[in-house]
Amino acid sequence: MTDKSVDTNDIKISARNVDVYYGDTHAIKSVDVDILNHTVTAFIGPSGCGKSTFLRCLNRMNDTIDIARTTGDIHLDGSDIYAKDVDPVQLRARVGMVFQKPNPFPKSIYDNVAYGPRIHGLVANKAELDEVVEKSLKRAAMWNEVKDRLDQPGTGLSGGQQQRLCIARAIATAPEVLLMDEPCSALDPIATAQTEELIDELRQDYAVVIVTHSMQQAARVSQKTAFFHLGTLVEYGATSTIFTNPEDERTQDYITGRFG
Numbered sequence: 245m246t247d248k249s250v251d252t253n254d255i256k257i258s259a260r261n262v263d264v265y266y267g268d269t270h271a272i273k274s275v276d277v278d279i280l281n282h283t284v285t286a287f288i289g290p291s292g293c294g295k296s297t298f299l300r301c302l303n304r305m306n307d308t309i310d311i312a313r314t315t316g317d318i319h320l321d322g323s324d325i326y327a328k329d330v331d332p333v334q335l336r337a338r339v340g341m342v343f344q345k346p347n348p349f350p351k352s353i354y355d356n357v358a359y360g361p362r363i364h365g366l367v368a369n370k371a372e373l374d375e376v377v378e379k380s381l382k383r384a385a386m387w388n389e390v391k392d393r394l395d396q397p398g399t400g401l402s403g404g405q406q407q408r409l410c411i412a413r414a415i416a417t418a419p420e421v422l423l424m425d426e427p428c429s430a431l432d433p434i435a436t437a438q439t440e441e442l443i444d445e446l447r448q449d450y451a452v453v454i455v456t457h458s459m460q461q462a463a464r465v466s467q468k469t470a471f472f473h474l475g476t477l478v479e480y481g482a483t484s485t486i487f488t489n490p491e492d493e494r495t496q497d498y499i500t501g502r503f504g
């Protein structure tokens with residue numbers, strides 16, 4: 245017998261019946277989705293459809309927006325991330341985030357990467373911290389570029405290097421999931437290609453979720469795609485299916501450029 249159902253051991257994050265409101269604006273409407281481990285999941289859809297809002301639910305970044313209210317269930321490895329005893333700061337170490345605009349701290353390259361392990365008490369001494377910094381920069385494919393100038397400001401790097409530094413900073417807390425909100429939109433084509441290559445490598449270790457406006461990028465980097473429209477999740481499935489044989493007319497219209 246062929247069982248084509250999802251292997252539930254591979255579900256990293258499971259969201260059910262998720263709604264998000266900003267005051268009276270109903271931004272996310274009853275979304276159900278499973279985010280798989282070792283998979284890049286792309287969130288696509290027209291501007292304002294709720295991609296970033298839903299992404300921010302997955303590590304409770306919406307908690308930082310006063311008027312935002314989230315309802316429904318989101319489980320990480322089977323545990324409710326909105327439970328009363330969950331510390332959102334600890335959660336964000338497990339579910340890291342990389343933003344649209346590279347945002348290194350005004351600190352040295354070393355201190356940018358060391359920041360998370362230091363505040364979360366993940367290392368016992370300087371030697372261990374050095375090791376984490378080196379490993380994270382290697383994982384973000386930029387160790388060779390910066391190993392001789394770790395004490396220089398992160399803000400002095402090129403845009404593409406800054407974004408990889410931000411990825412290294414997110415990786416340094418040993419996350420399980422990486423959320424990326426249009427991580428290449430401020431990058432030139434070469435830095436974009438390097439970042440996409442890195443995203444593909446990162447899925448060996450993490451579940452990666454990427455919001456992108458570029459359908460070409462979604463097709464290149466993701467294995468799963470979720471198409472959002474007006475706050476609803478219209479269609480979710482294998483990227484190849486969504487782009488070649490979608491079920492819903494709205495998905496078809498979007499991927500063929502009829503709106504958005």
Ligand SMILES: Nc1ncnc2c1ncn2[C@@H]1O[C@H](COP(=O)(O)OP(=O)(O)OP(=O)(O)O)[C@@H](O)[C@H]1O
Pocket residue numbers: 266269271289290291292293294295296297298309311
């Ligand atoms: N901080 C906020 N306060 C109030 N409303 C917000 C806020 N952030 C988003 N919204 C609203 O929620 C809806 C979804 O926005 P969101 O940014 O999640 O969409 P998006 O699909 O990521 O858009 P884009 O592709 O343009 O970035 C929109 O109507 C937007 O105006």
